[in-house]
Amino acid sequence: MEELLRIENLQTKVLDKQILKGLDLVINKGEVHVIMGPNGAGKSTLANTILSNPEYTKIAGKITFDGKDITNKKTDEIARMGIFMSFQTPEEIPGISVFNFLKTAKNKVTGKTIYGVDFKKEIEGYAQSLDMNPQLIGRDFNVGFSGGEKKKNEILQMLALSPKFVILDETDSGLDVDAIRVVSKGIDLYKNENNAVLVITHSTKILENLKVDHVHILIDGKIVKTGTMELAKEIEKNGYEAYKNGKD
C-alpha cells in the first residue's frame, strides 16, 4: 500500500504549554483512520499542527506528505498539496457567497481557471447529496447558517476541492443524528482508494457508514493504543479511564 502521510515524533506547544509529546502516525492511501481521546488530549492540536496553524508551534518531529517534507510549509502550500481540514467552528465570510468562495479556493488548489457553469452544477449536485438547501450556495459564506449547515458546508468544500487527504476535526460534534448520517454519507462519497481520511471524534455514530481501518487512542499528546472498530466501540462504552490509568 502506498504511504500518504507519515508523522514522526511530533511535538507541539501552544503558548508555553506542550500538547503533543511525540506522536507517530502513518496513513496509507485508501485508508480511514480514527482518532479518539479525552478533552485536552491534543486531537485538535494534531489537526492544526498538520496544517501549520501559526498558533501551534512545532518543537520537534517531522511530517511527510505524498513523499514531501511539509513540516515547515505554510498553511496555504499544504492546502494546495492536497490536505483539507474540516473545522470544528468554521469561519464566516460576510459579502462572499459560498459559490464564489469555492470557485476562488478551487482555482487556488488546482492552479486552473474555474468555469462557472459546470462548476456550479457540480456544487449543486454535492449540495443535493448533502441534503443542503441549494439556496445556501448563493448566500454569504456561513453567515446566518445553523451549526449543521456550517458543518455540511465543510463537507461540501471537501467534495468540491477533492483533496488527497482529509482531516475531520469533530465534524460530528453538535450535530443531530440525521445530520451526522448526511456527513457520513458525504465522507463515503468522497472516499476512494487514492485518498485517505482522518476522523477526529468522540462518538462512533459518524463511523457507521465508513469502513474504518485503524482506531487510535490519543492520551496526553501521544497515541497510546491502536486497534480496529472494536476499540472505538469499547471506548464509547467504557471511556478512556483504563488507558489513562495504564499510562500514568
Next chain:
Amino acid sequence: MAKTKLEELNTNIYDFKNADNYDYKIKKGLSKEIVEEISKQKNEPSWVLDIRLKALDAYNKLTMPTWGPNLDELNMDDIATYVKPKAKIESNWNDVPEDIKNTFDKLGIPKAEREYLAGVGAQYDSEVVYHSIKDELKKQGVIYTDFDSAIKEYPDLVKEYFTKCVPIFEHKFIALHYAVFSGGSFVYVPKGVKLEMPLQSYFRLNSPESGQFEHTLIIVDEGASLHFIEGCSAPKYNKVNLHAGCVELFVKDNAYLRYSTIENWSKNMMNLNTKKAILETNAKVDWISGSFGSHISMLYPMSILKGNNSSTEYTGISFAGKNQNLDTGFKVVHIGKNTSSVVSSRSISKNGGIATYRSLVRILPNATNSKCSVSCDGLMLDDISRSDTIPVNDVQNNQVSFSHEAKIGKISEKSIFYLMSRGLSEEDAKALIVRGFASPVSKQLPIEYAVEMNRLINLELEGCIG
C-alpha cells in the same frame, strides 16, 4: 511566523503622469486679479464673474473648519487654481490631443462609452476636453454638456439653479470653489424621461501644484430618472494638490437619481468636496460612494428631504492607508413628512491610516412619520490604524423611527488561517475578506465598476509577505 506587511504602493495604474503641457496656467495663489483672469480666460458673462468675486469675498471672511483633519499643509499661495489644457472640447474622441487621449484610454473611458454608457464627459485639469451624448437622448431633450458651455447655451436654466442647492457661504472651501470653479458637467433630464444607461463624467487632474474645481449641476425633472457616474483620479506629485469640486442635484417630484462615485486620488491630494441633493415630493436619491486615495478627504454628501415621501439611501466605502486621513460620511435633513433615509457606511484602514465616519441626521419638527437608519462598520487591518465614528443626531419630533449602529472590527488570525487552509495565500485571504466587507458598495455598482473597485482594493492591499 512573520506577519504580513502590506506595503504602500508607489506606482499604480493611475499614477502615470503626462508632462505638464498646458496651454495656460494661472500664477499660484488666490487674489481678485487671479479670479478676474480666470473669468477672462473663459470669456464668461459678467453675472458669473459677480458670483466669483462675491465668493472670493466670502472665502476671505470665512474661517477654516475648527473640526476634522488638520489642513495646515494646504497653502493657497502654492496652488494654481486654473490650468487650461492644450485642447478644446471635442465630441469626436479622435480629435482629442494624443497625450490626453492616451490618459483616458488607459483609464478605460472611451471603451466604457461604447459599451454601456449613454453619454460621457472627460475633464483634464481645469477644462472639459470631451463630451458626447447619444443622439436619441438629445432628441428626447436630455442635456448633457460641460458646465462652461451650459452657462453660454442655457443661461436661464443655469441661473435658476446654480448656487441654489449649495450656497456660496456654506463653508470656506465652497466659497473657494465658486471663486475659481472651472469645468464640470451640466445635466438636465426632462419630465418623464427615464435614462436606461448611465451618464459618466471623468475628472483627471494632471498638473502638479494645482487645483481642480469642477462644478456639476444635475436637474432630474418630474418623473424622470437618471444614473450618473463620476470618476476621479490623479497621478502622484510631492506637493499638495487640491480638489474642491461641487455637486448640486435637484430631484423633482417622483424623480429618481442614482449618483455613483469612484474616486481614486493620488496620495498628495487634499480632497475637500461638497455634494448635495434637494429632493421634492416622492423623489429618491441613492448615493454610492467609493473613496480611495487622497492625503486628506473631507467629504460628506447630503440629502435634503424637502418633499413629503422623499427618500434617500447612502452606501459608502473608504479605504485609508499610510499618511491618509479620510474623514467622510453622510448628512441628511428630513423636512417633509414620511421621509426616509438609510445610511450604510464602511471604512477600511491599514498602515496607520485614519478612517472617520462623521455624520449628521437632522429630523425637523414637521417631518412626522419619518424613518432613519444608520449603520457604520470599520475594519482595521492592523493595530496602528484608526477607525472612528462621530455621529450627530438631532431628532426634533417624536413620531420618528431612528436607529444608529456602529461596529469596528479587525481581521482575525482565525479567519486568515481558515482561508489559507483552503489554498489562499495570506494576501489573497485578506483581500477576499476586504472584498467581502466592501461588497455592499460593489453590489450597487454596474459590474464594470464593481470589477474596478475590487481591483482598487487589490492594489491597496498588494505588497509583500516578509
